[in-house]
Amino acid sequence: MSFLVEPLDLEKRVEQLERRLETLLNSAAPTPIEPSQISPTLSLMISSSGDAQNLGVLSQLHTEDVEFLRNNGAFGSLGEDALKAIHMKGRLVTYPPGSCLFQIGEKCEQIYAVKSGVIEIQRPGEDGKLKAAAYLGPGDILGEMGVFSAAVHRSTARVPEEAQVLVLSSQAFSEVMLLVPSLALRMCRALARRLENVVVNLEGIEAHHKQLEGNLRFFDLSTILQSLVTNEDRTGTLSIHSRGGRVVAEISIDRGKLISTRFGVLLGSEAFYQLFQEDWPNHSFSFREQIKEDPEAELDWRHLPGTTLLLEATRLSDECRHLKESTFADRSRVFYCATHELLWTDAPTLSIAREIWSRLEAGPTLGEILESLPRCHYSILSVMAEMLRARLIC
Numbered sequence: 001m002s003f004l005v006e007p008l009d010l011e012k013r014v015e016q017l018e019r020r021l022e023t024l025l026n027s028a029a030p031t032p033i034e035p036s037q038i039s040p041t042l043s044l045m046i047s048s049s050g051d052a053q054n055l056g057v058l059s060q061l062h063t064e065d066v067e068f069l070r071n072n073g074a075f076g077s078l079g080e081d082a083l084k085a086i087h088m089k090g091r092l093v094t095y096p097p098g099s100c101l102f103q104i105g106e107k108c109e110q111i112y113a114v115k116s117g118v119i120e121i122q123r124p125g126e127d128g129k130l131k132a133a134a135y136l137g138p139g140d141i142l143g144e145m146g147v148f149s150a151a152v153h154r155s156t157a158r159v160p161e162e163a164q165v166l167v168l169s170s171q172a173f174s175e176v177m178l179l180v181p182s183l184a185l186r187m188c189r190a191l192a193r194r195l196e197n198v199v200v201n202l203e204g205i206e207a208h209h210k211q212l213e214g215n216l217r218f219f220d221l222s223t224i225l226q227s228l229v230t231n232e233d234r235t236g237t238l239s240i241h242s243r244g245g246r247v248v249a250e251i252s253i254d255r256g257k258l259i260s261t262r263f264g265v266l267l268g269s270e271a272f273y274q275l276f277q278e279d280w281p282n283h284s285f286s287f288r289e290q291i292k293e294d295p296e297a298e299l300d301w302r303h304l305p306g307t308t309l310l311l312e313a314t315r316l317s318d319e320c321r322h323l324k325e326s327t328f329a330d331r332s333r334v335f336y337c338a339t340h341e342l343l344w345t346d347a348p349t350l351s352i353a354r355e356i357w358s359r360l361e362a363g364p365t366l367g368e369i370l371e372s373l374p375r376c377h378y379s380i381l382s383v384m385a386e387m388l389r390a391r392l393i394c
Contacts, residue, residue: 068115071139082180090168101157108146117163118214122156132223137212160218212287216280229306232256236289243282258306260297267297274376276317320378331367338394
C-alpha cells in the first residue's frame with residue numbers, strides 16, 4: 001500500500017514546515033562557551049552551542065571526514081565549517097550485518113546520514129511480509145521527514161552488510177539549525193518541493209543514490225535489479241565483481257530499462273539470463289550512475305519493461321535448477337551422438353542444437369559443454385533434454 005500526498009499549495013506547505021521547525025528550534029537551549037583554536041567561522045558558530053566538550057573533536061575533523069555529507073542535496077552546498085558542525089552534533093555509528101536503523105512503527109526521533117555501506121529499505125508486501133523496496137548508499141539521508149512531522153516509521157531500514165551512519169537526534173538537529181540558520185530554510189523548502197512530486201511510500205525518503213555497492217552474500221540480485229528498473233530516473237551500470245575485484249559482469253540500465261548485459265563470453269539476453277542461473281557467494285556488486293554504451297551486448301527484448309525480463313529470468317532460473325537437479329545432476333557425465341545426423345525441426349533452437357551436436361564428436365562431459373558454449377545454461381540444458389527424449393544423444 002502506498003500513501004499519496006494530496007496536492008496543496010507550496011507556500012502553505014512551507015508555512016507548515018516552518019512552524020514545525022520553529023517548534024524544534026525552540027526546544028534547543030544553547031549556552032555560551034569559549035571559542036577554540038579552530039576556524040574563526042566555526043568558532044563563532046559554536047560559541048553558543050553549549051558543546052565545549054566537542055571543541056577538541058572539531059579541531060581534529062578533516063575535510064575527508066565530512067566529504068560524504070556533500071553528496072546530499074540538503075547539506076551539499078554548505079561550507080566545510082557547517083558540515084563539521086553537523087558532524088560534531090551527531091554520533092558516527094557502525095551497524096553490523098543484519099541490524100536495523102529503525103523498524104516500522106517506531107517513533108521518528110533521529111536523522112541518519114549514510115557514510116559507507118548500503119541500507120535496505122523494507123516495506124510490507126501484499127502478503128504482509130517485509131520486502132526490499134529500495135537501497136540507499138553513501139550521502140543519502142533517512143528519517144528527516146519523520147522528524148519534521150513527528151510521525152512513526154512506515155518502513156524498516158536494514159543493514160545487509162556493515163555500514164557506517166551518522167546519527168543525529170531531533171534535539172541535535174535542532175541545534176545544528178541554530179548553528180547553521182540557512183540550513184533550516186533550505187530543509188523546509190526542499191521538503192516542501194519533495195511533497196509536491198513524490199508518493200510517500202518510504203516515509204519521504206527519495207532514493208537518489210549516487211552509487212551503491214555491497215556483497216551478494218547479503219543481497220539478492222533480482223531484488224537489486226528490481227529496485228533499479230522500477231525507478232525511471234535511474235541510468236547507470238550495475239557491475240558484479242569477483243573476490244579479487246575483477247569485473248565479471250555488467251548490466252546497463254537507461255531510465256529504468258535494461259539495455260545490455262555482458263557476462264564473460266556471454267552477451268545480451270544469454271548473458272542476462274545466465275546471471276540468474278549462477279550462485280554469487282563470494283562476489284560483490286556496485287552501481288554507478290554512468291552508462292556504458294555496448295551495442296554488441298544489447299538485449300534482444302530491451303523494449304520490454306524491466307520487470308517483465310526479471311520475471312522471465314526468474315522462471316528460466318527455476319527451470320534450469322530443476323534440470324540440474326534431475327536429468328543433468330552429474331556434470332562429469334559424458335555425452336555422445338546417438339544418430340548419424342541431426343534431425344532437428346525446431347527453428348528457434350536449431351543453432352543451439354547444432355552447436356551442441358558439433359561438440360559431441362569429442363565425447364565431452366556435461367561440464368565441458370556448459371563451459372564451452374556461448375549460451376546460458378538453460379538454453380543448453382533445455383535443448384539437450386529434448387535431444388535425450390528424441391534419442392538423438394546418449
